Amino acid sequence: MHILLIDALYITVLLALAWPLGVYMHQVYEGDFxxxxxxxxxxxxxxxxxxxxxxxxxxxxxxxxLAMLAFNVAGFVLLYAILRLQAVLPLNPDHIPPLSxxxxxxxxxxxxxxxxxxxxxxxxxxSQFSQMVGLxxxxxxxxxxxxxxxxxxxxxxxxxxxxxxxxxxxDLIRSVLYILLPLSILLALWLAxxxxxxxxxxxxxxxxxEGAHQVIPTGPVAxxxxxxxxxxxxxxxxxxxxxxxxxxxxxxxxxxxxxAILLIPAALCITFGRxxxxxxxxxxxxxxxxxxxxxxLAVIQWQESLGNPLLHLxxxxxxxxxxxxxxxxxxxxxxxxxxxxxxxxxxxxxxFMPLSGLVMLVNMQVGEVIFGGVxxxxxxxxxxxxxxxxxxxxxxxxxxxxLGRKIERRExxLAMLAFLAMAVGILVAGAAVTVLPAGKxxxxxxxxxxxxxxxxxxxxxxxNNGSAFAGFNAADPLEAVxxxxxxxxxxxxxxxxxxxxxxxxxxxxRSEATAGTFPTHGPLFITLLVGxxxxxxxxxxxxxxxxGPIAEQVSLVAGQSF
Amino acid sequence: MLTHIRxxxxxLLLMTLLTGVVYPAAVTILASVLAPAAVEGxxxxxxxxxxxxxxxxxxxxxxxxxxxxxxxGDYNADPSAxxxxxxxxxxxxxxxxxxxxxYRAANGVTPPxxxxxxxxxxxxxxxxxxxxxxxxxxxxxxxxxTPVQVLAVLHTQVKGRWLxxxxxxxxxxxxxNLALDASLPKAPAAGN
Numbered sequence: 232m233h234i235l236l237i238d239a240l241y242i243t244v245l246l247a248l249a250w251p252l253g254v255y256m257h258q259v260y261e262g263d264f265x266x267x268x269x270x271x272x273x274x275x276x277x278x279x280x281x282x283x284x285x286x287x288x289x290x291x292x293x294x295x296x297l298a299m300l301a302f303n304v305a306g307f308v309l310l311y312a313i314l315r316l317q318a319v320l321p322l323n324p325d326h327i328p329p330l331s332x333x334x335x336x337x338x339x340x341x342x343x344x345x346x347x348x349x350x351x352x353x354x355x356x357x358s359q360f361s362q363m364v365g366l367x368x369x370x371x372x373x374x375x376x377x378x379x380x381x382x383x384x385x386x387x388x389x390x391x392x393x394x395x396x397x398x399x400x401x402d403l404i405r406s407v408l409y410i411l412l413p414l415s416i417l418l419a420l421w422l423a424x425x426x427x428x429x430x431x432x433x434x435x436x437x438x439x440x441e442g443a444h445q446v447i448p449t450g451p452v453a454x455x456x457x458x459x460x461x462x463x464x465x466x467x468x469x470x471x472x473x474x475x476x477x478x479x480x481x482x483x484x485x486x487x488x489x490x491a492i493l494l495i496p497a498a499l500c501i502t503f504g505r506x507x508x509x510x511x512x513x514x515x516x517x518x519x520x521x522x523x524x525x526x527x528l529a530v531i532q533w534q535e536s537l538g539n540p541l542l543h544l545x546x547x548x549x550x551x552x553x554x555x556x557x558x559x560x561x562x563x564x565x566x567x568x569x570x571x572x573x574x575x576x577x578x579x580x581x582x583f584m585p586l587s588g589l590v591m592l593v594n595m596q597v598g599e600v601i602f603g604g605v606x607x608x609x610x611x612x613x614x615x616x617x618x619x620x621x622x623x624x625x626x627x628x629x630x631x632x633x634l635g636r637k638i639e640r641r642e643x644x645l646a647m648l649a650f651l652a653m654a655v656g657i658l659v660a661g662a663a664v665t666v667l668p669a670g671k672x673x674x675x676x677x678x679x680x681x682x683x684x685x686x687x688x689x690x691x692x693x694x695n696n697g698s699a700f701a702g703f704n705a706a707d708p709l710e711a712v713x714x715x716x717x718x719x720x721x722x723x724x725x726x727x728x729x730x731x732x733x734x735x736x737x738x739x740x741r742s743e744a745t746a747g748t749f750p751t752h753g754p755l756f757i758t759l760l761v762g763x764x765x766x767x768x769x770x771x772x773x774x775x776x777x778x779g780p781i782a783e784q785v786s787l788v789a790g791q792s793f
Numbered sequence: 794m795l796t797h798i799r800x801x802x803x804x805l806l807l808m809t810l811l812t813g814v815v816y817p818a819a820v821t822i823l824a825s826v827l828a829p830a831a832v833e834g835x836x837x838x839x840x841x842x843x844x845x846x847x848x849x850x851x852x853x854x855x856x857x858x859x860x861x862x863x864x865x866g867d868y869n870a871d872p873s874a875x876x877x878x879x880x881x882x883x884x885x886x887x888x889x890x891x892x893x894x895x896y897r898a899a900n901g902v903t904p905p906x907x908x909x910x911x912x913x914x915x916x917x918x919x920x921x922x923x924x925x926x927x928x929x930x931x932x933x934x935x936x937x938x939t940p941v942q943v944l945a946v947l948h949t950q951v952k953g954r955w956l957x958x959x960x961x962x963x964x965x966x967x968x969x970n971l972a973l974d975a976s977l978p979k980a981p982a983a984g985n
Contacts, residue, residue: 301797355872364813371812423824446871454817471873474913476848482960546906554919557961581877680879702877792883
């Protein structure tokens with residue numbers, strides 16, 4: 232009962248915040264700014280002038296994609312350089328040496344693609360400069376990139392007949408200035424009040440009551456933390472991420488961050504409804520996401536509250552969990568972070584029960600569309616919408632339509648191309664790693680859980696999630712480089728087909744809805760959409776899941792350990 | 794492509810200034826006004842000496858002190874560490890069984906789950922109230938006090954759920970040990 236009340240309150244507050252934010256975001260992207268946001272216009276105009284952005288004409292999908300790629304390549308080069316040169320750059324009070332080339336590559340790709348996988352341990356391997364000027368910046372702009380792409384894709388689906396999708400630079404700048412920065416400042420300050428450090432003094436050495444010495448690392452944590460959650464980034468200031476008391480000092484700080492994880496992805500559904508001039512369309516996507524989220528959440532909290540039968544102790548599964556959070560809040564976070572491609576953790580997922588791990592894997596493997604990454608979740612679910620509408624069209628023998636536009640061969644081909652990126656990244660790369668010596672060496676748990684660790688890592692890379700079964704050693708050079716390549720695949724092999732699809736949708740004439748139009752806002756469509764997500768995901772990944780978490784669960788029930 | 798390179802570079806530079814320098818600097822200044830103690834790591838001082846952080850767990854082995862949860866990193870905060878043991882890992886089953894036996898030997902009672910499992914951070918500052926109370930006899934013996942006196946101190950240290958709903962009840966180990974030292978100051982026999 233008590234857990235149900237927690238979850239109900241959480242979802243209520245989430246929706247109450249996401250609704251106005253979604254409306255506001257629509258105004259921002261349309262350039263119809265509410266009064267309180269107008270002072271920011273000065274900064275926007277200055278950025279556009281200083282950036283030499285010229286007339287800021289709307290771009291076709293190819294130009295939009297090229298601008299996005301140019302910006303991301305530049306971001307990668309800068310971040311890689313910072314990570315390799317951190318020893319000679321300022322703000323390194325603890326004299327931390329540079330990252331190795333492989334780990335620097337992995338980390339740079341990871342943050343540019345909004346994955347934020349941690350192949351490093353922040354407090355020991357990154358300087359304050361790297362954290363702040365390197366990672367925090369990419370936390371902002373990788374999130375803004377995702378939001379820009381989502382808005383461009385939605386314009387293609389909902390706008391008037393056009394050959395353009397908007398201007399990447401404008402969408403990028405507005406995402407940062409009007410949405411991510413103000414929210415981050417508010418959240419960072421609230422977290423600092425809760426006890427998250429924000430200082431440049433370096434580590435403090437304490438003398439404990441028993442006379443031992445304890446090194447206490449601090450740094451500009453709060454500012455990085457706020458955007459890491461709001462931007463569904465997830466890379467922590469500390470190695471153990473938001474399980475660390477300095478990243479998550481109180482129960483309230485935990486709830487604030489859990490809300491921040493899903494806030495923008497949920498709000499974007501509302502924005503979508505506004506842009507489609509039909510709020511029901513956005514609501515349908517939001518309800519579909521919520522249904523899948525709640526189903527997964529229930530399984531995780533149930534399993535974690537039951538605890539590990541092999542230990543014969545009551546009190547839930549507390550291995551890898553903090554006392555102040557316990558099974559309920561750790562389960563809520565785990566469901567949110569894997570659904571939303573955030574990847575931060577407040578408890579160690581490697582030590583969760585097998586069925587909880589199964590849910591987390593499925594959340595990532597369906598392509599991060601249950602809320603998903605900021606922006607990425609919305610364009611991801613639109614991919615499934617195209618496929619769902621296509622399936623519905625096949626069933627009734629009509630040309631499928633979505634929002635008045637015909638879905639034809641080109642659109643379905645592009646959607647399937649984007650869908651294949653998930654299967655290739657998880658199954659092909661995961662299978663290759665499973666037979667390589669370096670892959671086997673990276674596993675830290677015996678039995679079926681070892682395979683789950685590999686599956687989890689490659690699901691996380693491909694879904695640009697970044698959460699980990701953290702015993703898995705991703706710092707090995709081969710793992711680090713291969714992981715980086717898969718993250719690139721998961722990001723851009725999804726974005727490019729989706730932009731092309733949107734470009735192709737934009738060029739179509741919109742027809743008015745008739746009595747024969749399949750409505751895409753009712754319970755029937757929501758069921759069809761959820762069914763499409765679950766079925767495609769299940770058919771693609773079920774065999775692998777059977778050998779990992781499902782086999783582990785069967786062993787657990789039989790009382791077998793490894 | 795070339796037309797995009799200049800805006801990409803210039804915007805990246807400006808964004809770096811804005812979100813990588815101005816933003817953290819602004820947060821630092823505002824936060825140091827709003828929460829001056831928290832921004833430096835919530836350090837706890839006794840007689841002017843930093844004895845730890847209110848938020849970061851630390852190791853205690855003296856029987857006169859409340860003992861924290863087991864830690865995969867042995868309460869080393871730089872870097873933090875977790876066990877990452879799977880529920881079916883025999884190493885976990887064995888480690889927990891060993892800790893149950895050790896807890897029984899030290900305290901004469903069966904431990905609650907938090908006393909025999911490692912936290913995700915390896916730095917959990919808290920234990921469950923049940924875990925705290927079950928250590929009272931041992932602490933009382935080491936401090937030559939009565940269990941009732943120790944329990945009275947421990948009861949003042951229990952923090953409840955947020956809004957009575959979210960999270961779990963807990964006792965901060967460092968705060969409780971400082972309170973024990975203050976109320977029942979008989980120096981523990983094995984101080985060093």
